[in-house]
Amino acid sequence: MPELPDIAAYLYALERRILGANLEAVRLGTPFLLRSVKPPLVETHGRKVARLRRIGKRIAIGLEPGYWLVLHLMIAGRLHWHKQPPKLSKRVIASFDFSTGSLSLTEAGSKKRASLHVVESEKELIGLDPGGLEVMEADLFAFKAALTAQNHTLKRALTDPHIFSGIGNAYSDEILHRAKLSPIALTSKLTPAQIQGLFEAVRLTIEEWTARFIGEAQDTFPEHVTAFREGMAVHGRYGEPCPRCGTKVQRIRYADNETNYCPTCQTGGRLLADRALSRLLREDWPRTLDELEAIKRP
């Protein structure tokens, strides 16, 4: 699922291409993409792009005078840029045709989870925000308050969009490795030093990857957004050596996903039984990542 650094790069690339441009039409390959009823999509046609924003893991395109198109890519949705309006197909499920070019949305796989909302006020826009803390704008005090408000495993707390904004499965693995903390450590059991270390790890990890992707988006549209990046320490690197200590990276499978960690750096050298850990993480989890993403704010 595209996370904060990926979304930041998409927004950066879009600002250079569509800010000030006219939205000529939105074409949908499937009616199921659109999850809102009012205002009708056609009302957005012919309007100028006034602003762009990130709302959690969503991309919000602001149109004059106060409309917003809000896209959630979920796990398999990706954006692409075209000079000419592309043809819709099974894979190309929407095209946003601007006066400067077209933005298409593709979604791989049979489970179509990506969504589009059209809203016409700031209030409705905020209503789509799961409400997690924007860590890059927060201080240690606010971070600690969000982290410890409920007792969860660290993996769950970091990836829950109601607790923290924009962090998902990939960057939480990288953050925990950097902070040398176990994914199954409980938030209520952390020392002040561990919380501070985690706060710094979140900020450094997000900052570094965002800077890298924005750098890459200087010249080209981010066409190759993936959760598995060259240079990641543990995420997607099961069985490969930890770049810090050389120990083989391990995994814990839970729900429909897995978390990767280095036992030497993160769990005191313990190779914890996969099944017991899976159970622990699963009990701290909705059934799927999609469900975690879709839970409404209480």
Ligand SMILES: [Zn+2]
């Ligand atoms: Zn290590």
